[in-house]
Amino acid sequence: MTELTAGSGLLAGQLFDGYGASAPAPAAAFALDVVRRPTADIATVLGGGWIASGPALASLLHGVGPSDVRIRVKQVGVCGTDLHIHNGDFNAVFPLIPGHELVGVVDSLGDDVERLAVGEQVSVNPNIFCGTCDYCLSGRLILCADAKGLGSNYPGFFAEYVTVPANLVFSVQGLPLDTAVFTEPAACAMHGLETLNLRPG
Numbered sequence: 001m002t003e004l005t006a007g008s009g010l011l012a013g014q015l016f017d018g019y020g021a022s023a024p025a026p027a028a029a030f031a032l033d034v035v036r037r038p039t040a041d042i043a044t045v046l047g048g049g050w051i052a053s054g055p056a057l058a059s060l061l062h063g064v065g066p067s068d069v070r071i072r073v074k075q076v077g078v079c080g081t082d083l084h085i086h087n088g089d090f091n092a093v094f095p096l097i098p099g100h101e102l103v104g105v106v107d108s109l110g111d112d113v114e115r116l117a118v119g120e121q122v123s124v125n126p127n128i129f130c131g132t133c134d135y136c137l138s139g140r141l142i143l144c145a146d147a148k149g150l151g152s153n154y155p156g157f158f159a160e161y162v163t164v165p166a167n168l169v170f171s172v173q174g175l176p177l178d179t180a181v182f183t184e185p186a187a188c189a190m191h192g193l194e195t196l197n198l199r200p201g
Helices: 040-046 055-061 080-086 183-196
Strands: 014-017 022-024 033-035 068-077 101-109 121-124 161-165 169-171
Touching: 068 121, 101 161, 101 183, 121 183
Parallel strands: none
Antiparallel strands: 014 022, 033 161, 068 101, 068 161, 101 121, 121 169
16 A cells, blocks of 8 residues: 655655645555545535545555555545544544545455455444554553544545555445445444443343
8 A cells, every 4th residue: 555655756745635736745654545536515614635636646546555455435424523623623634534434345455355355335444543552452442542543643535445454344235325334433333332231121
């Protein structure tokens, strides 16, 4: 997967915002490829994002690493978290492509990915855990001391294509798009219920 770094030779050091102005490529510790055409409504409501054009666009579309999945985005949800992010909460890093609730179709698979198929409908867990803090090592990932998120700390899903690690991708094959796009918020609610250990009666 291609890491987007400031002054990247791949991107010739330039990305373009939703209004057509050029700016240095944002630094990113996590590699996520995004391709998006400018959409005035999204740019107005959520503060814009980054798009690539020309050779950069071709490079992004073909940058699928061995453990990655490239997804053609079908729907992306907007929730209250996005409004908080727009206002600078959740340790948001700008400039930012928002969107953390996704349903799409697998467009390309890395050579090492075996549990998914091209054309399969999928959703993505936008949470990235460090895996090394005490919480992660004890299996309490949601409390990770250095958690990051796609669509908050790293580029999100308001894009035509996204490339993410396969371990964040889950099949939602057979679900209607309007249902599957709610996979992430439904998972949050289910986690809460399981944590509370509620029982009938």
